[in-house]
Amino acid sequence: MRRLIRFAFDDVRPADEEVLTRMGMPGDAPVAPAVRTLLDDALEKIAALAEPRGVFQSISKADYEMVYRGEGRNAAESPLELIAPRAEALALFVGTIGENTGKEIRTLFRKDDPALAMMLDAFASETTNRVAEALSRTFLHELHGQISAAARVLPYSPGYCGWHVTGQRALFAAIHPHDIGVTLQPSCLMTPLKSVSGVLVAGDAAVHRFRPQWAFCDECRERDCGPRMASVRS
Numbered sequence: 001m002r003r004l005i006r007f008a009f010d011d012v013r014p015a016d017e018e019v020l021t022r023m024g025m026p027g028d029a030p031v032a033p034a035v036r037t038l039l040d041d042a043l044e045k046i047a048a049l050a051e052p053r054g055v056f057q058s059i060s061k062a063d064y065e066m067v068y069r070g071e072g073r074n075a076a077e078s079p080l081e082l083i084a085p086r087a088e089a090l091a092l093f094v095g096t097i098g099e100n101t102g103k104e105i106r107t108l109f110r111k112d113d114p115a116l117a118m119m120l121d122a123f124a125s126e127t128t129n130r131v132a133e134a135l136s137r138t139f140l141h142e143l144h145g146q147i148s149a150a151a152r153v154l155p156y157s158p159g160y161c162g163w164h165v166t167g168q169r170a171l172f173a174a175i176h177p178h179d180i181g182v183t184l185q186p187s188c189l190m191t192p193l194k195s196v197s198g199v200l201v202a203g204d205a206a207v208h209r210f211r212p213q214w215a216f217c218d219e220c221r222e223r224d225c226g227p228r229m230a231s232v233r234s
């Protein structure tokens with residue numbers, strides 16, 4: 001199964017609180033009028049500029065293991081080594097919001113408007129994350145009737161949780177996301193920059209559960225594995 005999907009911006013629009021949290025503001029703090037204006041201006045820009053789209057492609061566990069191994073630079077142990085073998089289905093994915101928003105961010109910095117540039121950058125990053133979630137929902141929908149009713153799909157990406165960022169080379173070689181306009185630079189940065197890649201894992205709460213107790217967790221600032229596992233329970 002391979003699916004290429006173009007999303008409407010409203011399908012992947014992040015909540016204001018998520019954007020403000022990415023900017024470093026407490027989610028429950030009152031929003032100052034100047035910040036509200038920046039948020040509204042950034043929303044107007046990204047709604048006009050974003051071209052959210054993505055592709056996913058089913059993969060067998062044996063083929064996934066080859067992709068995950070990549071160039072042999074992953075952590076000795078990682079969440080995906082526990083999760084993937086328990087999965088009910090797997091798919092590689094790449095998603096993006098396109099080039100235009102990134103160009104506008106650079107233009108705003110050049111025009112000496114860093115506040116709006118940073119707000120738009122935060123909006124763009126959160127919207128890119130929502131593309132991965134929208135692809136997860138679509139994969140789950142496509143699997144309806146083939147997996148357990150309790151199963152949910154979560155995205156896992158190279159560069160996080162022990163999966164080395166160089167793993168993107170094997171991933172891109174397997175999925176070839178040229179049809180959504182995403183390429184991989186020698187540094188393993190994606191172009192457009194506001195893109196996301198990884199594996200979609202389908203399974204119930206037990207499949208996605210693990211204890212974050214690896215050495216690399218000590219340096220993790222996001223620590224978003226807890227809320228992600230909780231989202232599968234609810």
Ligand code: SF4
Nearest residue numbers: 161212217220224225
């Ligand atoms: S603590 Fe951070 S690095 Fe460790 S599993 Fe959770 S999200 Fe990944």
